[in-house]
Amino acid sequence: MMSEVFAVDPLVLFTILVMAAGTYLTRIAGLVLTKFVTFSGRTEAALQAVPPAILMSVVAPTAFATGIAETAATAITAIAALRLPMLAAMTLGVVSVVVLRLALTVI
Amino acid sequence: MxxxxxxxxxxxxxxxxxxxxxxxxxxxxxxxxxxxxxxxxxxxxxxxxxxxxxxxxxxxxxxxxxxxxxxxxxxxxxxxxxxxxxxxxxxxxxxxxxxxxxxxxxxxxxxxxxxxxxxxxxxxxxxxxxxxxxxxxxxxxxxxxxxxxxxxxxxxxxxxxxxxxxxxxxxxxxxxxxxxxxxxxxxxWQGRKTGVVLAASGLAAVLTHKFVPGAWYIIAGAIAGVIAAAIQYDDNPNRLQKPAEALQS
Incomplete structure (x- = not known):
């Protein structure tokens, strides 16, 4: 059992290291990039949209193209997020997705 | 600032x-x-x-x-x-x-x-x-x-x-x-402009996710949102923050 827990396949380790190298490159690319280029005006405004745009893109397929329960729960979470602390809004979102999925299968 | x-x-x-x-x-x-x-x-x-x-x-x-x-x-x-x-x-x-x-x-x-x-x-x-x-x-x-x-x-x-x-x-x-x-x-969220950015990236991400396999939808959505922000950029903004201060920070 112990040997299974600590088993490491050489090819698995190699794959992990290649994945890690690629990921690290993307993470420091911005540091290198901003060293040579300074952003102002329109470019700066565009760059400021990066955070919400990426977060939105990551969740959009799940939030808007999975089903009615997910889309409705997304709306509930978004409205709750404007008024409640983050943990409360998140909990409300998860609870509402469970309730809505259940309600939709019953109907 | x-x-x-x-x-x-x-x-x-x-x-x-x-x-x-x-x-x-x-x-x-x-x-x-x-x-x-x-x-x-x-x-x-x-x-x-x-x-x-x-x-x-x-x-x-x-x-x-x-x-x-x-x-x-x-x-x-x-x-x-x-x-x-x-x-x-x-x-x-x-x-x-x-x-x-x-x-x-x-x-x-x-x-x-x-x-x-x-x-x-x-x-x-x-x-x-x-x-x-x-x-x-x-x-x-x-x-x-x-x-x-x-x-x-x-x-x-x-x-x-x-x-x-x-x-x-x-x-x-x-x-x-x-x-x-x-x-x-x-x-x-910073108002209507953010709404346009989110709509653009959400739409682009959903469409790309539907038609293109792999993780391209994240890139597509990000680019759409960035373009939306660039188009909306106002050269003469009514901002509280003065440009000189923005440069200093």
Whole structure:
């Protein structure tokens, strides 16, 4: 059992290291990039949209193209997020997705 | 804005670190079920708990780890996995470029070591922090290490208990990640212009996801949102912040 827990396949380790190298490159690319280029005006405004745009893109397929329960729960979470602390809004979102999925299968 | 640099210098240290930890705290409840799920799926694919820990520690990017599992088979298609990982992680280029100018006094070593753990959540909370003042290294480390420990502990636990847990969608936990990101998105809300950016990136992401396989939808959505912001840029804005002050900070 112990040997299974600590088993490491050489090819698995190699794959992990290649994945890690690629990921690290993307993470420091911005540091290198901003060293040579300074952003102002329109470019700066565009760059400021990066955070919400990426977060939105990551969740959009799940939030808007999975089903009615997910889309409705997304709306509930978004409205709750404007008024409640983050943990409360998140909990409300998860609870509402469970309730809505259940309600939709019953109907 | 003007006093940012002073503030970030004064606040550096244990207090900032602790603030980072407490800022991350609610996200523990989102990261834990996702980590458990990752570990359980990895165990099904034949990965050992140590391999799960190694992948989590070296790669430390949830989205690409799940993508890798999806492609995991025998013989291991390491090149496909590596390329897909790189593709889904291309968003980090934009993320680090966006965060880099908002850092406090970081040494180059702190930057290049610290950005090793620039996961989505770490980046998002650092950006949120940067809306008020420059993000200090201590704050960043407080956020990042808390996620690091949570993620490794949860995914190793998931790989050990695996099959016992059952399907996490039964408890709606598959939605925890989405709910977390929606909350983070709303944190960046600054009015109608943000709405247009979100609509553009959401639409582009959904359409790309539907018609193009792989992780291109994240890049497409990000680019659409950035273009929307560039088009909306007003040369003569009615801002509170004076350009001279913006340059100083």
């Amino acid at each position: 003007k006093s940012n640099q002073n503030k970030s210098a004064v606040n550096a240290g244990p207090n900032e670190f602790f603030l980072g930890v407490t800022t991350f705290f609610p996200l523990i409840f989102a990261a834990t079920p996702i980590g458990l799920l990752f570990g359980a799926l990895a165990a099904q694919k034949g990965m050992s708990p140590l391999e799960v820990l190694l992948m989590g520690s070296f790669v430390f990017a949830g989205g690409s780890q799940f993508l890798a599992l999806d492609l995991w088979s025998d013989p291991l298609p390491w090149l496909t996995i590596a390329f897909s990982t790189f593709l889904i992680n291309l968003r980090h280029v934009l993320m680090s470029a966006s965060l880099a100018p908002k850092l406090g006094h970081w040494t180059p070593l702190q930057k290049y070591l610290g950005f090793f753990i620039l996961a989505d959540e770490v980046w998002a909370l650092s950006e949120q922090r940067a809306m008020k003042q420059h993000t200090t290294f201590s704050f960043y480390l407080g956020v990042g290490l808390t996620l690091f420990v949570t993620w490794q502990a949860a995914s190793v636990a998931g790989s050990l208990i695996g099959a016992v847990m059952g399907d996490p969608s039964r408890y709606g936990l598959d939605f925890a990640f989405t709910a977390l990101f929606i909350c983070l998105v709303m944190g960046f």
